[in-house]
Amino acid sequence: MAEVVKQVEAAAMVNQTDDAQRVIDGGGVEERENVGGEIDEENQKFSFKNFLWHGGSVYDAWFSCASNQVAQVLLTLPYSFSQMGMLSGLILQVFYGLLGSWTAYLISVLYVEYRSRREKEGASFKNHVIQWFEVLDGLLGPFWKGIGLGFNCTFLLFGSVIQLIACASNIYYINDHLDKRTWTYIFGACCATTVFIPSFHNYRIWSFLGLGMTTYTAWYLTIAALVHGQVPGVIHSGPKKLVLYFTGATNILYTFGGHAVTVEIMHAMWKPQKFKYIYLLATFYVFTLTLPSAAAVYWAFGDELLNHANAFSLLPRNGFRDAAVILMLIHQFITFGFACTPLYFVWEKVVGVHDTKSLCLRAVARLPVVIPIWFLAIIFPFFGPINSTVGAFLVSFTVYIIPTLAHMLTYRSAQARKNAAEKLPFFFPSWTVIYVFNAFIVMWVLVVGLGFGGWASMVNFIRQVNTFGLFAKCYQCKPPPAAPVH
Secondary structure, three states: OOOOOOOOOOOOOOOOOOOEEEEOOOEEEEEEEEEOOOOOOOOOOHHHHHHHHHHOHHHHHHHHHHHOOOHHHHHHHHHHHHHHOOHHHHHHHHHHHHHHHHHHHHHHHHHHHHHHHHHOOOOOOOOOOOHHHHHHHHOOOHHHHHHHHHHOOOHHHHHHHHHHHHHHHHHOOOOOOOOOOHHHHHHHHHHHHHHHOOHHHHHHHHHHHHHHHHHHHHHHHHHHHHHHHHOOOOOOOOOOOHHHHHHHHHHHHHHOOOOHHHHHHHHHOOOOHHOOHHHHHHHHHHHHHHHHHHHHHHHHHHHHHHOOOOOHHHHOOOOOHHHHHHHHHHHHHHHHHHHHHHHHHHHHHHHOOOOOOOOHHHHHHHHHHHHHHHHHHHHOOOHHHHHHHHHHHHHHHHHHHHHHHHHHHHHOOOHHHHHHOOOOOOOOOHHHHHHHHHHHHHHHHHHHHHHHHHHHHHHHHHHHHHHHOOOOOOOOOOOOOOOOOO
C-alpha cells in the first residue's frame, strides 16, 4: 500500500496551518479529520460522508449560529411576554438581538487578532481547537483567561442543564405516564451520547436539521395560536410587577446568548475571517421565528401564561403539536451537544487527551462532564425561571460585558489599533464611536441585566424553590385526580 501524506495550505489566512491530512489508499481518497476539524475547501473531494460530516463553510456556520441561538427558549418567550407585555417583549427582542450580534462580531475580531499574532510567531494549531479563554489569555493575559474560563464554562454547564430540563418538560406533554424527573434520567442518558461527536466541524447535518425543526415549531405555535383564537375573557395585564417585568426581560437577554460557542464555530470554518456578519444574519432569521410565535401565543392566552412557562402546555393536543414536541426534543439533543462540546474540549485539555486521534479515548474521557449536568437538572427542574437566572448572572458577563471590555482593552493603544488584523466596520466612522458604544453596552447590562434582572430572577427562582422544592418530581404538572367521595 502506497501512502502519501502531504500538508495543504488552508484558505483561512496567510500561513495558516492545515488541520487535515489526506490519506490516499488504493486509489480512493479519504479525509482524515483532526481535533481542530479544518479541511481545505478547495482540495476537498465530494463524498457522501463529507457532505454529512465535514462542514466548514459560511453556510455551515450560519446554520450552527441560527440553530444554536433558539431552542427551548422558543417555548418560554410567550411566558416572558405575559410578564412584561406585548410592546416591551417585541422591542427588547430586537434590542438584545442587535446587541448580541455586535458582541459576537467583537468576539470574531478578537479571534482573528489572536490567531494572526500567534501564527506570526510560528504557532501551529494542528490537533488543537482554539477556545475563547485562550483568546483572552493570548491578548490580555492569565487574569482574563481565568475570568473567561470561569464564566464560559459555568454558562455552558447550565445551558446544558436547561436543555435536559426542557426535554423532560416537552416529552411530558406527549406521555405523562412518567413524571418529569424520570424523563430527565432517561434523556440524560440519551444526551450523553454526544461525547462521540468530535467537534463543531461535524455538526453540519445536525445544524441544518435543527434549524428546520425550530422553524416548524415556531410556525406551528404561531398558526395554532391564531387558529385557536383568544380564550374567553382573556386578560393582557402585563407589565404588572417589576419582578415579573425584569424576569421576562432577562429571559429575552438569555435568548440571544449563544456566544459561548462562537469561537469554536469560527475555528471549524475553512475561512474564519468570513464569520464577521454571520451571527447578525442568523439573528435576522431568528426574529422571523421568535417574534410572531411569542406574540401570537400571548395574544391567544394572555395572563394564563404566567403559570405555564412552556407554551405547549396551553395548546390542544393533536398531531401537529405532537410533531412539534418530537422535533423540539431532537433539537434539544443537538443543542445539548452544542453547549457541551466546548466543555468537552476544556476537560480534554485538563486530562491531557485533547491531541489524541482516538475518538473512543476522547469519548470515555468526556463522560465525567455529563454527570454534574444530569444532577443539576434533577435538582433545579424549573423550566422558564432558570433561563432568567442564567441570563442575569452568566449571559450578562459571557455574552455582553466580557467581549466588549476585552475589545476595548485589546485596542486601547494607538499601535494596537493601527496594526489591527481587522479594520473598522464600515458603519462605525472612528474608534471613539466604538468605545462609546461598547461603554454603553457594559453600563446597560450591568444595571438592567445584572442589577434589576439579577434581583428579579433570584426572587422568582427562590419562589419556585419554596413552592415546588428542590428535586421537584414534576414541575408545573397537572394535579393528580381527586379521590372519589363515598
